[in-house]
Amino acid sequence: MAAQNVRYVTESGEEVYGLMAQFSGPADFYHAAEMVRDAGFRKWDAYSPFPVHGIDEAMGLPRPRLPLLVAVVGLGGAALGFLFQYFVTAIAYPMVVQGKPYAAWEPFIPVTFEIGVLFTAFTCILGMMAFNGLPRLHHPLLTRERFLRVSDDAFIIAIEAADPRFDAPAVQALLTQAGALAVEVVTDPRPAPAPHAPH
Numbered sequence: 001m002a003a004q005n006v007r008y009v010t011e012s013g014e015e016v017y018g019l020m021a022q023f024s025g026p027a028d029f030y031h032a033a034e035m036v037r038d039a040g041f042r043k044w045d046a047y048s049p050f051p052v053h054g055i056d057e058a059m060g061l062p063r064p065r066l067p068l069l070v071a072v073v074g075l076g077g078a079a080l081g082f083l084f085q086y087f088v089t090a091i092a093y094p095m096v097v098q099g100k101p102y103a104a105w106e107p108f109i110p111v112t113f114e115i116g117v118l119f120t121a122f123t124c125i126l127g128m129m130a131f132n133g134l135p136r137l138h139h140p141l142l143t144r145e146r147f148l149r150v151s152d153d154a155f156i157i158a159i160e161a162a163d164p165r166f167d168a169p170a171v172q173a174l175l176t177q178a179g180a181l182a183v184e185v186v187t188d189p190r191p192a193p194a195p196h197a198p199h
Contacts, residue, residue, distance in 0.1 A: 008161045008168065014187040017140035018044075018160040019171050020147060021180035026052045029155035032178035033058040036157060039174055043163035047147070047156040066131060070123045077119025082112045140188040147186075158186065 008016035023029040026048065033046050037060040046052075046059060082105075089095065090102040100107070129135065141147045141158060150156050157180075159171050168185070175183045 008166075010185070010187055016161045016168070017186040017188045018158055018162075018166070019168065019175065019183055020141065020144060020156055020158040020186045021175035021178070021183045022146055023155040023157070023179060024181055026155065028179045029157070030055060030058050032157055032175070032180065035174065035178045036159065040165055041159055041163050043160040043166075045158055047141075047150045047154075047158070049150060049153055049155075064131070066124070066127050069127050070120055073123040074116050074120035078112050078116030081115030082108050085111055140186050144184070144186055146182065146184065 010016060021032070023032055029046065029048060030052060033055060036044055037058065046055060048055070085108045086103055089097075094102045096102070097107075141156075146154065147156055147158075157175065157178075159166065159175075161168075172183050
């Protein structure tokens, strides 16, 4: 097991992002994901040209937190809209409208619904981007010709060198045993940050 915070570099000095493997089809891809999961890796991902049923379970991904966040913020926004209307019409500026009581709830429904939808929509977009680490203007995998085929017919699994269990020969052996057609090293062409000088 490799130690944490270990940096892997090539002979030319480029920092290693990880290892990438291509698989022949969804079945091999699915079983390879199970093997990587069972090996205990945490910093890795699977890419396919179309959704593969059950891949979340094969990868061991936890239940997504976005639906709960959307529900809480959406209902909170709706409640806020309702309370704001109640404050305005029943407390701050009480006014009889069409003979209804000050705090009649029926007229509040359209605005309550719209504010709930507004909060829900923005939470979906911003929450999805935050959980997915977006926007990201650069990704080392996009420099590999093999990876670009993932939008066409390639099934790819990439294991990051930042994973505590990463050991290049062992990872390559695991991916080969899982049925990979090809395994290649992915480097990050950006210059690595210089280490801080001790004070």
